[in-house]
Amino acid sequence: MEETLMEVRGLEKHYPVDTGLLTQLTGGQRYVHAVDGVSFDIKKGEIFGLAGESGCGKTTTARCLTRLDDPTGGEIRFGDDRRNIAELDRSGLHDYRRQAQIIFQDPFESMNDRFTVRKWVVEPLVIHDIGDDEEQESRVYESLEQAGLTPVDQFIDRYPHELSGGQRQRVAIARALVLNPSFIVADEPTSMLDVSVRASVLRVLKRLVEEENVTMIYISHDLSLLRYVCDRIAIMYQGELAELGESDAVLQDPKHPYTQSLVSAVPRADPREGRTRIRIPGEVEERIGGIEGCSFKNRCPYRYERCDDDPEMYEMSEREQTVACHLYDADEDRPRPDEERVEDAADAGVGVN
Ligand SMILES: Nc1ncnc2c1ncn2[C@@H]1O[C@H](COP(=O)(O)OP(=O)(O)O)[C@@H](O)[C@H]1O
Numbered sequence: 001m002e003e004t005l006m007e008v009r010g011l012e013k014h015y016p017v018d019t020g021l022l023t024q025l026t027g028g029q030r031y032v033h034a035v036d037g038v039s040f041d042i043k044k045g046e047i048f049g050l051a052g053e054s055g056c057g058k059t060t061t062a063r064c065l066t067r068l069d070d071p072t073g074g075e076i077r078f079g080d081d082r083r084n085i086a087e088l089d090r091s092g093l094h095d096y097r098r099q100a101q102i103i104f105q106d107p108f109e110s111m112n113d114r115f116t117v118r119k120w121v122v123e124p125l126v127i128h129d130i131g132d133d134e135e136q137e138s139r140v141y142e143s144l145e146q147a148g149l150t151p152v153d154q155f156i157d158r159y160p161h162e163l164s165g166g167q168r169q170r171v172a173i174a175r176a177l178v179l180n181p182s183f184i185v186a187d188e189p190t191s192m193l194d195v196s197v198r199a200s201v202l203r204v205l206k207r208l209v210e211e212e213n214v215t216m217i218y219i220s221h222d223l224s225l226l227r228y229v230c231d232r233i234a235i236m237y238q239g240e241l242a243e244l245g246e247s248d249a250v251l252q253d254p255k256h257p258y259t260q261s262l263v264s265a266v267p268r269a270d271p272r273e274g275r276t277r278i279r280i281p282g283e284v285e286e287r288i289g290g291i292e293g294c295s296f297k298n299r300c301p302y303r304y305e306r307c308d309d310d311p312e313m314y315e316m317s318e319r320e321q322t323v324a325c326h327l328y329d330a331d332e333d334r335p336r337p338d339e340e341r342v343e344d345a346a347d348a349g350v351g352v353n
């Protein structure tokens with residue numbers, strides 16, 4: 001049986017908006033439901049993709065799972081003892097931070113300008129008081145090598161302004177690696193890099209998982225990239241999961257109307273393959289106060305009365321696919337959405353344009 005590294009259950013993160021004193025005094029405090037009840041398991045040794053449009057809650061999820069942010073609710077069970085990361089005390093957090101690392105999107109913000117590469121990469125070892133000078137130096141070398149910043153001697157004394165974006169991102173990877181973490185969250189790590197260096201940074205991350213016993217969450221809005229990188233993919237919409245499953249299942253046979261629209265918008269290598277681009281009307285709203293029922297209902301061409309109730313993640317029979325859409329409830333006898341029907345809807349001018 002595949003082992004589970006992390007169980008996320010009902011994760012929530014609500015940020016206050018209108019933080020003015022008057023609002024607080026009058027009890028009118030409102031909250032953005034950035035993450036609103038998300039559950040999934042991460043298997044040991046997999047790359048788990050997290051996708052969805054900008055603002056859907058990917059980074060907030062990442063920050064909660066690595067405990068840079070405190071979740072508002074839910075559980076994050078981690079490791080063999082399944083301790084709840086959501087409610088660790090100080091020393092528990094210190095310990096968790098050795099095992100869980102995050103790599104951010106922006107390589108130009110992620111490095112202290114006054115630090116050399118060496119100082120930046122060794123810092124986590126100093127904070128955690130690991131090893132003497134010699135051991136620290138050798139771990140820094142090893143991490144920089146693993147991150148592909150070679151020959152290390154050529155880079156180790158450089159300052160950030162002497163590095164390219166791709167090189168900075170490799171330094172960020174080395175810094176994440178120096179503690180030998182078992183879990184890394186990579187939050188759009190290549191989206192700000194030149195196309196020419198993306199592939200090599202991706203290869204570095206993939207190799208970590210294949211050879212170094214790292215488990216990874218890889219966040220991106222780029223579905224074609226995720227298909228290349230990930231074992232399984234979760235699609236987020238408005239702070240909730242719309243769909244989850246093996247990458248090929250989600251991207252080749254998407255079930256949720258939202259996933260179908262996302263996948264249909266990905267350009268194909270061969271345009272003759274022909275795919276109807278499904279456009280969804282309406283805008284992504286900021287979910288102040290949360291949404292009753294299905295979060296996609298206001299934009300969904302299949303909306304019906306059940307959508308006012310929260311959907312569960314209905315299980316498909318294959319490829320670990322689960323879908324948060326009532327049309328996939330085994331007891332539901334309405335036809336399920338598929339691309340053909342969406343095309344029909346397009347012809348009829350219904351919900352799709
Ligand atoms: N620190 C914050 N304070 C208030 N709202 C926030 C904060 N961080 C994120 N949000 C809001 O939470 C939602 C999800 O944001 P985010 O997790 O960054 O999405 P993504 O990474 O998918 O683009 C957005 O509506 C965003 O405006």
Ligand SMILES: [Mg+2]
Nearest residue numbers: 058059060187
């Ligand atoms: Mg983000």
